Amino acid sequence: MRGTRLAASPGGVMRKIILPAGIAARMFLLLIAVSILSFILITESPIDPLTSYVGAESTLSEAAKDEIAAHWGLNDPAPERYLKWAGNLLRGDFGVSITYKRPVIDIIRERFSYSVVLMMIAWALSGVLGFAMGICAGLRRGGVFDKAVKTFCLVLQSAPTFWLGLLALSFFSVTLGWFPIGMAAPIGKPAVDVTFADRAYHLILPVLTLTVASIGKITLYTRQKLIEMMDGNFILFARARGETTGQLTRRHLIRNIALPAVTVQFASFSELFGGMALAETVFSYPGIGTATTAAALNGDVPLLLGIALFSALFVFAGNLIANILYGVLDPGLKAGGDYV
């Protein structure tokens, strides 16, 4: 993590406070840059927002179209439009979605409430299971279980998330008939009648898919760390003191690996978001991922910009937490060591 380099200022107690503040400032600048990048990419598109708005077969006169374009400020120079957009953002105004004819912020809020459940359950599950699997595999290095876990994870890392979703859907929902085909609630049931059990039942397969898709990285990471650590002198010493493998694992290994593993898990928000978008498409789950594709396919510029910014914020939050965990809790940094 290069962000921790900012912590080079001297001072004991102060360092703890300066460190996150410095990283936060640096990352905030990055967020602004990412928003500019998204803005340029989206507004330079040949897909005309006006055509998406009025429809291709619109009978609207050219004059009326010009009027809308002027009203939206489509003829203004790009920097001016960006500043206007950013200014509106700061006041909480993300514009109105063309696809859903509703304020972008409402759609993001509603869709994200679905996606966040999916992502966080899958995130926690893959983290806990992956960590446990990595520890078990690493302890029996070279054994059958270890080889199986390693192969399994390497294959999973190469398998496309949407294909895993399709297989789960085809096997568990169609062949076995255990789970519903998709969506977040039974089709045709009014939103007020949807129970918690309905939601949970519809969540199982998407969560399973996303968990399986993201478990490989954390398992292999934990396993590798554990194997590296097993070669350390302090393990040799602990063994010489007569500690059993169980004691060794509990007292030394888990404690040392847990923090970097959690950091890795937080730093993987970017992949999590991508996996979520693919899994949602397979299961027609009404979250932010399906909204992203709908927005981009319909040329819905305000919504796409809003979601892009929001996804950047999501990744940013994960990286920020990872950096802070790394910087504040790493004893090496507290002792004044400069980790680069």
Add this chain to the structure above:
Amino acid sequence: MYDEDLAIAKNGRISAMSTRTGLLVLILVASAYLLFIFFRGVFMDPELYASRFADKFLAPSLAHPFGTDFTGRDMLFRSIKGLSASLVIGLIASVISSVIGLVFGIASAVVGGKFDKFILWCIDCCMGLPHLVLLILISFMLGRGAFGVTIGVALTHWPELTRVVRAETLQLRAAPYVLASRRMGMSTFRIARTHIVPHVLPVYLVGLVLLFPHAIMHEASITFLGFGLPPESPAIGVILAESMKYIATGKWWLALFPGLMLLATVLLFDLIGENLKRLLNPTAGNE
């Protein structure tokens, strides 16, 4: 993660020599399979994956090992054709991406200072958005289609290789012969060309091969979502997106086999890359 295998090889019956030969054979077999897919797909007679409405929705059999789809197209030939399209896009995108990585990585380390900071910042910027979202945005900007997805994949895969090349170059930069050349007044560009590039080349080659599986997978993902190759083309992403419509009615083979072929391709590229890394690293190979 291959270290322990080497350790086993060292102590066990397999000698270092046969390990190297084994690696080479593995690489050759994997490459042969991929080349076969590539050429078979590129020079395929379109008749082989044409619609035959009489044969629609046939389950896998000897005549159609992968079954047929809703217009009676043979899924095996469609998958091969689709994979070859993915390979072409993957090749173009990986080459562009890796050249960007090579140039940025070397320039970043050799020039140093503000420029180095700027490149690192660009990397962070590129990684600030979820990869998939960035791909969607680039494809959106280029008006979708094959061109958009190729450029999108090419422009989003350079950061990792740039970091690797930069780290490698930073080590070289401090080498005595590079320092001596600088003292003798050699220009920065000439140092990069004559002293840095030849040394970084092995790392670059491995990086290029390892970029491939990512490029192919991202192309398939983005096509699956509807931003990549057009729906009428025989691409793996299109095939799997179509299969979604029929999976609820029990047509499992439409998704299973094309996906397996994609997975095999991705895994084989990974295998070639990882083994190439071991072969090119003299210390690892001779252990």
